[in-house]
Amino acid sequence: MSKVELKGYMEEAERPFNLRTALDEANRCLVCYDAPCSKACPAGTDPARFIRALKFRNVKGGIETIRENNPLGGICAKVCPYDQLCQGACSMTGIDKPIRIGKIQSFLIEQEEAFKMHVVKAPAEKKEGKVACIGAGPASLTCARELAKAGYSVTIFEREQRAGGMASYGIVPSRLPQKVVDHDIQLIADLGVQFVFGHEVKREDLEPFDAVFVGTGLWDAKIPSIEGAGLPGVYSAVDYLKKAGTEKEAFHAGKTVIVVGLGDVAVDCATTAKLLGAEDVRIMYRRTIEEAPADMDELKYALSLGVGITTGFYPVSAKGNGKLEIVEAAGFRDKEAKMTLSADTLVFATGQKAEKLDILDDLPISGKGTIEAQENGFVSGKVFAAGDVVNGGQTVVQAVADAKLTAAEIIAYLEKKGV
Amino acid sequence: MAFKKDLSVDFAGVKCLNPFFLASSPVGNNYDMISKAFEAGWGGVFYKNQDSVPEHEISPIFGVEEGDVGRSWGMFKNCEHASQNSMEQNLDYMRRLKEHYPEHRIFATIMGGSDEDWTNLVVSVAQAGIDGVELNMSCPHMGRDNMGADVGCNPALVEQYTRVAKKAARSGLKVITKMTPNITNMVPSALAAKNGGADGVSAINTVKSIIDLDKDLFTTEPVVNGKSAISGLSGRAVKPISLRFLCEMKQNPGLKDFPISSIGGVYTWEDAVDYLLLGATNIQVCTSIMEYGYRIIDDITSGLSYWMDEKGFEKLDDFIGKALPNIVSPSQFTRTFKIHPAFNHDKCIGCGRCYVSCYDGGHQAIKWLDEERRPQLIEENCVGCHLCQKVCPVINCITPGEVVFDEGAKPEKIVYKKNFD
Ligand SMILES: Cc1cc2nc3c(=O)[nH]c(=O)nc-3n(C[C@H](O)[C@H](O)[C@H](O)COP(=O)(O)OP(=O)(O)OC[C@H]3O[C@@H](n4cnc5c(N)ncnc54)[C@H](O)[C@@H]3O)c2cc1C
Numbered sequence: 001m002s003k004v005e006l007k008g009y010m011e012e013a014e015r016p017f018n019l020r021t022a023l024d025e026a027n028r029c030l031v032c033y034d035a036p037c038s039k040a041c042p043a044g045t046d047p048a049r050f051i052r053a054l055k056f057r058n059v060k061g062g063i064e065t066i067r068e069n070n071p072l073g074g075i076c077a078k079v080c081p082y083d084q085l086c087q088g089a090c091s092m093t094g095i096d097k098p099i100r101i102g103k104i105q106s107f108l109i110e111q112e113e114a115f116k117m118h119v120v121k122a123p124a125e126k127k128e129g130k131v132a133c134i135g136a137g138p139a140s141l142t143c144a145r146e147l148a149k150a151g152y153s154v155t156i157f158e159r160e161q162r163a164g165g166m167a168s169y170g171i172v173p174s175r176l177p178q179k180v181v182d183h184d185i186q187l188i189a190d191l192g193v194q195f196v197f198g199h200e201v202k203r204e205d206l207e208p209f210d211a212v213f214v215g216t217g218l219w220d221a222k223i224p225s226i227e228g229a230g231l232p233g234v235y236s237a238v239d240y241l242k243k244a245g246t247e248k249e250a251f252h253a254g255k256t257v258i259v260v261g262l263g264d265v266a267v268d269c270a271t272t273a274k275l276l277g278a279e280d281v282r283i284m285y286r287r288t289i290e291e292a293p294a295d296m297d298e299l300k301y302a303l304s305l306g307v308g309i310t311t312g313f314y315p316v317s318a319k320g321n322g323k324l325e326i327v328e329a330a331g332f333r334d335k336e337a338k339m340t341l342s343a344d345t346l347v348f349a350t351g352q353k354a355e356k357l358d359i360l361d362d363l364p365i366s367g368k369g370t371i372e373a374q375e376n377g378f379v380s381g382k383v384f385a386a387g388d389v390v391n392g393g394q395t396v397v398q399a400v401a402d403a404k405l406t407a408a409e410i411i412a413y414l415e416k417k418g419v
Numbered sequence: 420m421a422f423k424k425d426l427s428v429d430f431a432g433v434k435c436l437n438p439f440f441l442a443s444s445p446v447g448n449n450y451d452m453i454s455k456a457f458e459a460g461w462g463g464v465f466y467k468n469q470d471s472v473p474e475h476e477i478s479p480i481f482g483v484e485e486g487d488v489g490r491s492w493g494m495f496k497n498c499e500h501a502s503q504n505s506m507e508q509n510l511d512y513m514r515r516l517k518e519h520y521p522e523h524r525i526f527a528t529i530m531g532g533s534d535e536d537w538t539n540l541v542v543s544v545a546q547a548g549i550d551g552v553e554l555n556m557s558c559p560h561m562g563r564d565n566m567g568a569d570v571g572c573n574p575a576l577v578e579q580y581t582r583v584a585k586k587a588a589r590s591g592l593k594v595i596t597k598m599t600p601n602i603t604n605m606v607p608s609a610l611a612a613k614n615g616g617a618d619g620v621s622a623i624n625t626v627k628s629i630i631d632l633d634k635d636l637f638t639t640e641p642v643v644n645g646k647s648a649i650s651g652l653s654g655r656a657v658k659p660i661s662l663r664f665l666c667e668m669k670q671n672p673g674l675k676d677f678p679i680s681s682i683g684g685v686y687t688w689e690d691a692v693d694y695l696l697l698g699a700t701n702i703q704v705c706t707s708i709m710e711y712g713y714r715i716i717d718d719i720t721s722g723l724s725y726w727m728d729e730k731g732f733e734k735l736d737d738f739i740g741k742a743l744p745n746i747v748s749p750s751q752f753t754r755t756f757k758i759h760p761a762f763n764h765d766k767c768i769g770c771g772r773c774y775v776s777c778y779d780g781g782h783q784a785i786k787w788l789d790e791e792r793r794p795q796l797i798e799e800n801c802v803g804c805h806l807c808q809k810v811c812p813v814i815n816c817i818t819p820g821e822v823v824f825d826e827g828a829k830p831e832k833i834v835y836k837k838n839f840d
C-alpha cells in the first residue's frame with residue numbers, strides 16, 4: 001500500500017494547537033534568563049515573552065506581545081524558517097527538542113481573532129504627514145502599520161486585487177491559509193491605512209506625499225531563454241503559484257509536472273502541483289540535495305506527498321505541438337548525461353528579480369536588479385525602500401524586520417520635516 | 420505599553436499600588452533584591468524574617484517534588500530559618516528602600532519567644548520608618564515550643580504576643596499576625612489576633628510535611644548530613660489549603676471585615692484572582708518567585724487587567740469577596756437533580772477513558788460501542804457525577820447535558836458550569 005499522504009490544496013499541513021496542547025508546549029519552556037529565541041528573531045517578536053505569558057496563563061498578554069512587536073505575527077507564525085531562527089536557538093534543544101514556537105504563536109494569533117482584540121490602536125490625534133507605500137506585500141504592510149500607529153496617514157498602492165504580496169500570491173495555502181494573511185491585513189486596515197488596489201502607481205500619484213516607501217518585491221519572473229520557453233505549459237514559479245492561488249482548485253496544474261530548482265519556491269511549486277492533483281511531479285535540480293537551499297522539513301513534506309527529485313540535470317529545451325509535450329535535459333556536471341521526458345507542465349523556480357520601477361527618479365539599482373538602500377532603508381530624497389526589493393529576496397520576517405527599521409527612519413525624517 | 424488596569428487597593432488601612440507583595444522569605448532579604456522587585460512591578464514586601472534568636476543556617480535547605488522538564492514545582496519544602504543579615508544591615512536596607520520607594524509598602528516580619536523579645540523586635544524594626552510589622556507565629560520548623568507554629572496554635576499566646584507587639588508599635592505602624600495552617604481551625608487564632616489589636620492577619624505560612632523519601636538514604640529532603648525533618652511545604656500544593664482558611668475566616672461574622680493577606684501557591688493571575696474573590700486584600704508570593712524570578716509579576720498584572728476588562732471591573736474592590744456567598748455548607752446544596760453528561764461523538768477521539776473510569780470508579784453507566792469506539796450513556800445507571808468529563812482529554816467533548824429532576828421534585832433553574840476550556 002502507498003504510504004503517501006493525501007491532502008487537499010487548501011488543507012493545512014499540520015493540526016494546530018488548542019489551549020491544552022499549547023499550554024503543554026509552553027510548559028516545556030525553561031523560561032531562560034537571556035532567552036536565545038528572542039535574540040534570534042530578526043523582527044523582535046520576542047517569543048520568550050509570549051511563551052512565558054502563555055505558561056503563566058496570560059493568553060491576552062501573550063497576544064499583546066506578538067502584535068505590538070510584529071505586525072505580521074500571524075503570517076510569520078506559519079511561514080518563518082524557525083529551525084534557523086527562534087527554534088534553532090532554543091535552549092531546550094540541549095535536553096530534548098525545541099519548543100514549537102511557531103505553533104504557539106499561531107495559537108495565540110487564533111485567540112486574538114477569537115477575542116476580537118485590537119492591541120494596536122491609531123492615536124486619536126492624527127499627524128499631518130502623509131506617506132505612500134508602493135506594493136502591499138509584507139514590507140509595505142509593516143511600514144504602514146508602524147506609521148499609522150505613530151499617527152501618520154498612509155496609502156498603499158497595489159497593482160494586484162489583494163494585499164499580501166508573496167504571502168497571498170506565492171506561498172501555498174497549505175502552509176499559509178489566506179485567512180491568516182487576511183487577519184493580519186485587517187488589523188492594519190483597521191488603523192485607517194488606505195489601500196488602492198488594481199493600480200499601477202503613476203508618478204503624479206506620489207506627488208502629494210511627504211515620503212514614499214517602495215516595497216515592490218521581486219516580481220520579474222525569470223524563464224531562461226531555452227528553446228520552447230514560450231510554449232503554453234511553461235511557467236515561471238511566480239506565475240504558476242499566482243494562478244494556483246487565484247483560481248484554486250479550478251486551476252489546471254498539469255498532469256506531468258517538472259519543477260526546476262530546489263529552493264523553497266520550487267518545493268512550494270511541487271507541493272502545489274501535487275495538491276492540485278498532478279499525477280507525476282518531479283523536481284529537477286542541477287546540483288545535489290546537500291547544496292540545495294530548500295528547507296528540509298518542507299522538502300520532506302513534498303516527498304511525503306509523492307514528489308520525486310532528479311538531481312544533476314537541467315532543462316535544455318522544451319518541445320511540443322502548440323503546447324509543451326517533451327522536455328530535454330542535460331547533465332550539469334556529468335557532461336555525458338542526457339534525458340528526454342514527457343511533460344505537460346514545466347515550472348522554472350530559479351529565482352526572481354526586481355522589476356524596473358521608472359516612476360521614481362534616481363533609484364540606485366544594483367547589478368542584481370535590487371534597489372540600493374542604506375541599512376535604515378533610506379534611498380534618496382523622500383524615498384525609502386525595504387523588503388525583497390532591497391535584500392534580494394529573503395523571508396517575510398526579514399521584510400518585517402527591515403521595514404520596521406525603515407519606518408522608524410521615515411518617522412525621524414517626517415519629524416525633521418515638521419509634518 | 421502593556422495594558423493595565425488600576426490595581427491599587429487598601430490593605431489594613433495602608434494604600435498599596437497593587438496587592439502583590441513579596442512574602443517573608445529569601446525573595447526579599449536585601450536592598451538590591453527588593454528594589455529589583457519593585458522596579459519589576461511588585462507593590463510591597465514582607466521583609467525576610469528577623470528572629471530574636473537567629474540560628475546558623477543548614478545546607479542544603481530545600482526539597483522539591485520532581486516534575487517534567489520545564490514544568491513548575493508541584494510543591495516545595497524548606498527548612499529555612501531567619502534572615503542571616505544583622506539587624507543593623509536590615510534596618511539600613513529597609514530605610515533606603517523606604518526612601519527610594521515611598522509609594523511601595525514595607526512590612527518587617529519578626530519572630531520572638533517572649534513578651535520582651537516581641538517588644539524589642541518591634542521597637543528595633545520600627546526605626547526603619549516602615550509601614551508595618553508581620554508577627555510570625557507560624558514557622559513550622561522552629562524546633563522550639565515558644566516560637567513559630569506552636570504559638571500560632573495557641574490562641575491565648577497569639578493574643579498575648581499580638582497585644583505586646585501592638586503596644587510596642589508607634590502609632591501608625593500596622594501589625595499583621597501571620598497564621599499557621601498546622602491547625603484544625605484558624606478562626607480562633609485569627610480572632611485572638613484581632614482581640615490582641617492586630618490590624619489584620621496573613622495566612623498561610625508553610626504546612627508541616629514530609630515529601631518523597633530518598634530510597635538510598637532513607638530520609639526525605641532536604642538531606643542535611645543524612646537527616647531531614649518535618650518542615651514547611653509551600654507552592655502550588657498549599658493553595659487549596661490557604662483558600663479554605665481564607666474563606667472560613669472571611670465568612671466568620673467576627674472577621675468578615677478584618678483585613679487578610681493571603682499566601683500560598685500563587686503563580687498566575689488566576690491564582691491571585693482566586694484569593695481576591697474570597698476576600699483577600701493583599702497577596703504574598705514566595706515559591707513561584709524562587710522558581711522563576713520577579714518577572715512573573717508581568718503576567719500577574721497583565722492577565723489580571725485583561726480579565727477585569729473582560730468582566731467590566733474597573734478596580735479590585737469591584738470583585739474582592741465576590742465568591743464568598745457562593746461557598747456554602749454541603750448541607751445547603753440543592754439535592755433534587757442530576758445532570759447527565761453529553762458526549763460529543765464528533766470531538767471524541769475514541770480513547771475510552773470515560774468508559775474505564777465510569778466502570779471502575781463510578782456507576783457502570785457508560786456502554787462502550789466497540790465498532791465506533793464511542794461512549795453511550797446508560798441513563799438509568801448515571802448518577803451525574805461527571806467523572807467521565809474529568810478524565811476526558813478532549814476540550815469540551817464531554818459536557819453537561821440534560822438536567823433531570825428527581826420524581827416529585829419541583830424543577831427550578833439550575834446554575835452549572837458549562838465551559839471546561
Ligand atoms: C513561493 C514562495 C514561497 C515563499 N516561502 C516563504 C516562506 O516559507 N517563509 C518566508 O518567510 N518567506 C517565504 N517567501 C519569501 C517571502 O514571501 C518574501 O520574502 C516576502 O513576501 C517579501 O515581502 P515584500 O513586501 O518585500 O515583497 P512581496 O511580497 O513581493 O510584495 C510586493 C508587492 O508589491 C506589488 N507591486 C510590485 N510592483 C508594483 C508596482 N509597480 N505598483 C504597485 N504594486 C506593485 C506586488 O504585487 C506585491 O503585492 C516565499 C516566496 C515565494 C515566492
Ligand SMILES: Cc1cc2nc3c(=O)[nH]c(=O)nc-3n(C[C@H](O)[C@H](O)[C@H](O)COP(=O)(O)O)c2cc1C
Nearest residue numbers: 442443444468497623624653654683684704705706
Ligand atoms: C525558603 C522559604 C523560607 C521562608 N521563610 C519564612 C520566614 O522566614 N518567615 C515567614 O514568616 N515565612 C517564611 N516562609 C513562608 C512564606 O512566607 C510563605 O508563607 C509560604 O512559602 C507560602 O507561600 P508560597 O506558596 O508563595 O511560597 C518561607 C518560605 C520558604 C519557601
Ligand code: SF4
Nearest residue numbers: 445478479480481709
Ligand atoms: S542557588 Fe546560589 S546560593 Fe544557592 S547553592 Fe546555588 S549558587 Fe549557592
